[in-house]
Amino acid sequence: MLTADLDDILDDVFERVTSSRIFKNRDVLLPDYLPNKLPHREEQIRKVASVLAQALKGYKPNNLFIYGLTGTGKTAVVKLVVKKLSEKAVEKGVKLKITFINTKRDDTPYRVLARMLEDIGIRVPPTGVATAELYSRFKKFLDKKGTLMILVLDEIDYHVKKYGDDLLYKLTRINEELQRSKVSLVGITNDVNFTSWLDPRVKSSLGEEELVFPPYTAEQLRDILKDRAEMAFVEGVLGEGVIELCAALAARENGDARKALDLLRISGEIAERSGSSKVTVEHVRRAWEQMEKDRVVEIVKSLPLHSKLILYSILLLTKGGKTTYTGEVYRKYKELTAELGIETLTLRRVGDLISELDMLGLISTEVVSRGRRGLTRVISLESDPEAIRKGLLVDPTVAEVAG
Numbered sequence: 077m078l079t080a081d082l083d084d085i086l087d088d089v090f091e092r093v094t095s096s097r098i099f100k101n102r103d104v105l106l107p108d109y110l111p112n113k114l115p116h117r118e119e120q121i122r123k124v125a126s127v128l129a130q131a132l133k134g135y136k137p138n139n140l141f142i143y144g145l146t147g148t149g150k151t152a153v154v155k156l157v158v159k160k161l162s163e164k165a166v167e168k169g170v171k172l173k174i175t176f177i178n179t180k181r182d183d184t185p186y187r188v189l190a191r192m193l194e195d196i197g198i199r200v201p202p203t204g205v206a207t208a209e210l211y212s213r214f215k216k217f218l219d220k221k222g223t224l225m226i227l228v229l230d231e232i233d234y235h236v237k238k239y240g241d242d243l244l245y246k247l248t249r250i251n252e253e254l255q256r257s258k259v260s261l262v263g264i265t266n267d268v269n270f271t272s273w274l275d276p277r278v279k280s281s282l283g284e285e286e287l288v289f290p291p292y293t294a295e296q297l298r299d300i301l302k303d304r305a306e307m308a309f310v311e312g313v314l315g316e317g318v319i320e321l322c323a324a325l326a327a328r329e330n331g332d333a334r335k336a337l338d339l340l341r342i343s344g345e346i347a348e349r350s351g352s353s354k355v356t357v358e359h360v361r362r363a364w365e366q367m368e369k370d371r372v373v374e375i376v377k378s379l380p381l382h383s384k385l386i387l388y389s390i391l392l393l394t395k396g397g398k399t400t401y402t403g404e405v406y407r408k409y410k411e412l413t414a415e416l417g418i419e420t421l422t423l424r425r426v427g428d429l430i431s432e433l434d435m436l437g438l439i440s441t442e443v444v445s446r447g448r449r450g451l452t453r454v455i456s457l458e459s460d461p462e463a464i465r466k467g468l469l470v471d472p473t474v475a476e477v478a479g
């Protein structure tokens with residue numbers, strides 16, 4: 077390609093984005109944007125605020141445990157409340173330190189402790205100090221400050237599943253070892269079974285106060301989307317039924333506001349790329365399809381190797397919309413493992429992995445009778461073959477057999 081062509085293309089793209097006829101401010105639809113208003117979360121805001129407001133009187137707030145499915149506004153509510161709370165604390169001259177840590181991003185005990193130290197102004201090298209040492213430094217320096225700390229641990233299940241509840245145990249006991257400071261914990265998770273990972277003492281201490289965030293209904297999502305759409309889109313570009321369709325589709329997916337907002341944003345992006353002056357329900361349908369494909373790619377990428385090889389066998393055997401069955405899949409899978417020179421799982425284990433692929437919605441299976449030869453499962457592909465292929469080929473081992 078000539079450089080001039082490239083310049084033309086980029087100029088065209090930049091021009092289109094900067095002079096968008098669709099978006100006024102696309103960023104307000106991104107997941108990290110924190111709106112000033114959270115419709116249909118008044119009750120949760122009130123509860124979080126009333127627990128944490130004790131800090132303004134100089135008392136240690138009770139620990140708080142928050143549970144709710146993904147996209148139900150847990151992070152947004154807590155962030156909004158702590159933002160206002162720290163403003164109030166400054167206004168009232170109350171010593172309060174609020175630290176927010178996402179333990180999916182800062183997942184190791186080292187990183188969590190390092191972040192806590194950094195937040196009270198102590199620099200920590202990225203590695204090389206024992207975590208026990210970090211913990212005692214934290215206690216020492218926090219106590220020197222004589223302050224109240226609210227420590228929010230978002231997506232706490234990631235940390236606990238990987239590293240156990242040691243750190244959480246220490247943190248729930250920390251006040252017994254502090255003289256002049258106090259720490260309150262706010263744990264957030266979207267995993268219903270999270271507390272089964274916890275020692276009963278940690279569970280009861282973290283859950284001094286508990287709060288559940290219910291999924292949003294389609295009507296509630298509509299209100300949320302309307303508010304954000306006003307800030308995000310140029311007036312009048314949203315076609316009839318766009319918000320309603322986004323809300324209805326996301327309501328079906330466990331009332332997930334993040335998904336609803338993503339859907340609205342991607343619909344706008346598709347409208348923009350296709351040079352349309354309006355966002356229509358057709359753009360929403362295309363955006364939904366694209367999100368579904370992206371979801372499939374992500375699920376496939378995260379499968380273990382043997383599941384990928386089984387799925388790849390199914391992909392080959394169901395070309396052109398055909399169906400296949402367990403015995404045939406097992407033969408193909410055996411060929412692949414032989415070609416790679418790796419162990420072959422038993423037929424029984426492969427049968428289990430096929431059931432898992434079914435549960436993930438990637439394939440569908442139906443048990444049929446083959447007369448005297450017993451039962452077998454008829455297998456067909458349930459998700460987009462291209463998306464499955466794309467997810468599989470990211471794995472170099474699968475790419476090797478795919479030639």
Ligand SMILES: Nc1ncnc2c1ncn2[C@@H]1O[C@H](COP(=O)(O)OP(=O)(O)OP(=O)(O)O)[C@@H](O)[C@H]1O
Pocket residue numbers: 106107108109110111113114115116117144145146147148149150151152153265266300333334337
């Ligand atoms: N009531 C609401 N009003 C406006 N926006 C909302 C509301 N609830 C959630 N959102 C938005 O939806 C997105 C997801 O919300 P949030 O991150 O708070 O969900 P979450 O429950 O913490 O999800 P996860 O468990 O996946 O972390 C964010 O962009 C947030 O601003």
